[in-house]
Amino acid sequence: xxxxxxxxxxFAASLSLLLLPACLKTQADGVPRENDSMRTIASAGPIxxxxxxxxxxxxxxxxxxxxxxxxxxxxxxxxxxxxxxxxEQPGVxxxxxxxxxxxxxxxxxxxxxxxxxxxxxxxxxxxxxxxxNSYDITELxxxxxxxxxxxxxxxxxxxxxxxxxxxxxPVIGRxxxxxxxxxx
Numbered sequence: 001x002x003x004x005x006x007x008x009x010x011f012a013a014s015l016s017l018l019l020l021p022a023c024l025k026t027q028a029d030g031v032p033r034e035n036d037s038m039r040t041i042a043s044a045g046p047i048x049x050x051x052x053x054x055x056x057x058x059x060x061x062x063x064x065x066x067x068x069x070x071x072x073x074x075x076x077x078x079x080x081x082x083x084x085x086x087x088e089q090p091g092v093x094x095x096x097x098x099x100x101x102x103x104x105x106x107x108x109x110x111x112x113x114x115x116x117x118x119x120x121x122x123x124x125x126x127x128x129x130x131x132x133n134s135y136d137i138t139e140l141x142x143x144x145x146x147x148x149x150x151x152x153x154x155x156x157x158x159x160x161x162x163x164x165x166x167x168x169x170p171v172i173g174r175x176x177x178x179x180x181x182x183x184x
Contacts, residue, residue, distance in 0.1 A: 045174035074182035083173020090164035
């Protein structure tokens with residue numbers, strides 16, 4: 001049974017790497033590597049999540065509306081979540097929104113803590129790296145700017161899709177806004 005579980009976890013981890021943008025790579029120590037095709041423009045963390053919606057402010061050098069104007073051809077704006085961890089499985093999806101509030105017009109996507117809880121037994125003592133989740137928010141940010149709904153400072157709202165158990169203690173290690181070029 002353990003062998004099947006380990007094989008399944010390895011398969012799931014490999015599959016998730018195929019779904020992520022190729023330029024968002026990390027060094028061997030897990031620290032993001034920036035190059036001419038990627039740069040972090042804002043970050044915050046760690047963020048402890050609760051049942052109530054959590055608003056996280058991401059301070060950028062200039063307003064997000066102005067940053068959108070500086071994007072060149074083939075450049076995109078990504079919201080990246082790194083270092084997801086929890087003491088126990090929260091068992092709920094978390095929803096992300098660009099700006100204050102949790103309405104459909106600001107919706108980015110969902111994430112969960114499925115990979116964030118290490119399954120430990122006598123043969124396995126170290127947690128697996130949690131990797132990262134990446135969301136292309138270029139179109140959403142442009143739409144919100146056009147509607148006059150782009151807030152300053154840039155805020156991300158995180159809302160639990162249910163009630164996690166009290167002992168789960170879910171944490172996002174770091175949230176980043178990243179400008180990335182299509183070229184690798």
